[in-house]
Amino acid sequence: MTVCCDHHPPEETLTRNQRLVLETLRSEDKPLTAYNLLDRLRDDGLRAPPQIYRALDRLVNVGVVHRLDRLNAFISCNHNHCGGQGVLFAVCDACGSVEELKADTVESAILPTTEAIGFHAVQLVGEVRGLCGPCERKKTDG
Amino acid sequence: MTVCCDHHPPEETLTRNQRLVLETLRSEDKPLTAYNLLDRLRDDGLRAPPQIYRALDRLVNVGVVHRLDRLNAFISCNHNHCGGQGVLFAVCDACGSVEELKADTVESAILPTTEAIGFHAVQLVGEVRGLCGPCERKKTDG
DNA sequence: AAGGGTTATGTTACATTATAACAGATTTCA
DNA sequence: TGAAATCTGTTATAATGTAACATAACCCTT
Numbered sequence: 001m002t003v004c005c006d007h008h009p010p011e012e013t014l015t016r017n018q019r020l021v022l023e024t025l026r027s028e029d030k031p032l033t034a035y036n037l038l039d040r041l042r043d044d045g046l047r048a049p050p051q052i053y054r055a056l057d058r059l060v061n062v063g064v065v066h067r068l069d070r071l072n073a074f075i076s077c078n079h080n081h082c083g084g085q086g087v088l089f090a091v092c093d094a095c096g097s098v099e100e101l102k103a104d105t106v107e108s109a110i111l112p113t114t115e116a117i118g119f120h121a122v123q124l125v126g127e128v129r130g131l132c133g134p135c136e137r138k139k140t141d142g
Numbered sequence: 143m144t145v146c147c148d149h150h151p152p153e154e155t156l157t158r159n160q161r162l163v164l165e166t167l168r169s170e171d172k173p174l175t176a177y178n179l180l181d182r183l184r185d186d187g188l189r190a191p192p193q194i195y196r197a198l199d200r201l202v203n204v205g206v207v208h209r210l211d212r213l214n215a216f217i218s219c220n221h222n223h224c225g226g227q228g229v230l231f232a233v234c235d236a237c238g239s240v241e242e243l244k245a246d247t248v249e250s251a252i253l254p255t256t257e258a259i260g261f262h263a264v265q266l267v268g269e270v271r272g273l274c275g276p277c278e279r280k281k282t283d284g
Numbered sequence: 285a286a287g288g289g290t291t292a293t294g295t296t297a298c299a300t301t302a303t304a305a306c307a308g309a310t311t312t313c314a
Numbered sequence: 315t316g317a318a319a320t321c322t323g324t325t326a327t328a329a330t331g332t333a334a335c336a337t338a339a340c341c342c343t344t
Binding site for chain 4: 175176177191192195214
């Protein structure tokens with residue numbers, strides 16, 4: 001796994017729009033879609049989708065935001081890693097909450113397999129579906 | 143990882159539309175989007191998106207087709223596994239080809255991590271970005 | 285064989301997610 | 315200063331996915 005990003009730039013280098021999007025994502029513990037962000041930021045002057053998507057592109061590339069493909073949604077992340085590194089999420093099917101997991105062990109588990117087929121891996125993106133602790137308990141109790 | 147599907151039903155139990163979609167996916171080695179399928183199957187009477195999506199839902203649930211979230215695309219699979227089991231793909235950034243990998247080692251690599259946070263994992267879906275052998279060679283040669 | 289429940293089907297219309305393309309403003313820095 | 319690059323706002327549209335409804339087929343039970 002090699003790294004290929006715009007390394008952890010200090011937050012001061014973010015533009016106003018990028019900072020607004022990042023702060024909004026940080027203020028939620030659930031992932032938000034681009035259009036959720038658009039609704040929340042309309043009063044701050046972000047009125048059209050490209051404004052949101054452009055900010056998200058940068059934040060994802062920099063590694064402070066991840067995209068959850070399964071949900072078409074975005075979530076902030078404070079693990080200090082680059083956009084190019086492996087990422088793994090536990091997504092609760094019941095409540096939609098998301099926890100980021102350490103992907104290191106997963107990366108080492110897949111490398112032999114990808115190498116065996118001659119594939120040059122750059123980034124792992126994994127999403128684990130299931131039930132978070134609280135929802136699992138609710139289910140077995142109820 | 144528990145299993146939760148409509149187990150490997152014989153193909154005779156597929157409906158006409160499901161069989162058409164499955165055969166089309168099998169005849170390609172690249173993933174197809176729902177709208178790619180719609181184009182190819184219009185003459186067979188599949189004229190509107192819900193017809194495609196309904197067939198895909200069943201095929202994915204049954205485990206003979208997988209959805210590639212990153213690409214919004216679908217690919218057939220002949221590993222004899224259920225919809226609920228872990229799945230891992232190597233997706234080439236250059237040519238779009240997709241190879242399915244064995245996910246067993248990956249599942250055992252993540253289980254301790256998900257359990258540590260009290261998360262009850264049901265299914266892993268992982269996509270590894272990178273370059274396939276041929277594209278990697280082209281890049282380093284050129 | 286009639287009828288009742290379920291499943292599959294076709295269709296329209298719409299919701300959601302994402303991008304192309306362009307023009308103006310701002311920054312950077314040689 | 316002025317050329318290159320970047321960020322900005324905007325319109326319009328593409329691509330992906332679903333809700334809702336009416337009909338038809340199928341399976342089962344009596």
